[in-house]
Each structure stands twice: as structure tokens, then as C-alpha cells.
Amino acid sequence: MNFKRIHHIAIICSDYEVSKDFYVNKLRLKPIREVYREEKESYKLDLALEGGYVIELFSFPEALSRPSYPEARGLRHLAFEVNDIEECIIELNLNGIDTEEIRLDPYTEKRFTFFQDPDGLPLELYEK
Structure with missing residues (x-):
């Protein structure tokens, strides 16, 4: 393996507009590209920090909640x-x-x- 760095983090949100406002207007991450994927009924917003691609923000109509918080398996x-x-x-x-x-x-x-x-x-x- 020749890993260079983490390329991005993907986040699935429950309310796309609320999360978009949070990450763009409150945390001031810079939007790179926003697409609506009609076949999935899903938005995808690519965000940058200091010129580097860091977060993919997704919306899905039937996304499930985490089973428990904060010690569920997965991203802490x-x-x-x-x-x-x-x-x-x-x-x-x-x-x-x-x-x-x-x-x-x-x-x-x-x-x-x-x-x-x-x-x-x-x-x-x-x-x-």
C-alpha cells in the first residue's frame, strides 16, 4: 500500500438543506460541486477546507439512524x-x-x- 492521505469523509444527513447551511454557512467549508442524482433521489455536495477536498455531504430519502450514540461502531x-x-x-x-x-x-x-x-x-x- 502506498497511502498518501485521507481523500475525503462522506456524511449522510437527514435534512440536506439544514446540513448544507451548517457546513457551508456556519463552518464555512467551501462548496466545490453540488449535484442532484435523480435516480437515487439524492443530493451530493463536495466541500473543501483550505483548498483541499474534505467532505462529501449526501442526502438519501430512507437513510437509517445510527443504532446508538456515541459508542456505535464506525466513525467516532x-x-x-x-x-x-x-x-x-x-x-x-x-x-x-x-x-x-x-x-x-x-x-x-x-x-x-x-x-x-x-x-x-x-x-x-x-x-x-
């Missing part, structure tokens, strides 16, 4: 690296997004916190 959370965690928390809170208390990683001594997307997907801010 998606972490965004930030320069100033407190500045990001203020901006998230001003956009109506609740955040947990700041924690300290005992191994790296870096600060981090969690918040959720509209479907409850755990997202993390990790200070550089």
Missing part, C-alpha cells in the same frame, strides 16, 4: 484543526452551535472540545 468523530480554539468556540456559539467545555489532551497537552452537526455527528475542534 471528525476533528478540525484550529489555531485558536476559544475564537472558534465564540464563533460557533454566535451561530447557535453549543460546544462542550475545553479539555486538555493528556498525551499531547493540546486543547480540544466537541460540538455536533444537525444530525448529532460528533465534531471536534483540536488546537494546533
Whole structure:
């Protein structure tokens, strides 16, 4: 194997317009391409961060919920690296997004916190 990096993360949302607003207007990820796939009754929105392709946001009419939270098998959370965690928390809170208390990683001594997307997907801010 000659893996170079993670290419993208795919997220299936329950309400496409709500999630699109969250990721584009509140988290300020840049839309690259949006398509409606009529045969699947599904939207697909490609999003970038710092010029790099990172998230595919999907909608499906009959998507199932996760069986349990937060320790279900699968992706545990998606972490965004930030320069100033407190500045990001203020901006998230001003956009109506609740955040947990700041924690300290005992191994790296870096600060981090969690918040959720509209479907409850755990997202993390990790200070550089």
C-alpha cells in the first residue's frame, strides 16, 4: 500500500438543506460541486477546507439512524484543526452551535472540545 492521505469523509444527513447551511454557512467549508442524482433521489455536495477536498455531504430519502450514540461502531468523530480554539468556540456559539467545555489532551497537552452537526455527528475542534 502506498497511502498518501485521507481523500475525503462522506456524511449522510437527514435534512440536506439544514446540513448544507451548517457546513457551508456556519463552518464555512467551501462548496466545490453540488449535484442532484435523480435516480437515487439524492443530493451530493463536495466541500473543501483550505483548498483541499474534505467532505462529501449526501442526502438519501430512507437513510437509517445510527443504532446508538456515541459508542456505535464506525466513525467516532471528525476533528478540525484550529489555531485558536476559544475564537472558534465564540464563533460557533454566535451561530447557535453549543460546544462542550475545553479539555486538555493528556498525551499531547493540546486543547480540544466537541460540538455536533444537525444530525448529532460528533465534531471536534483540536488546537494546533
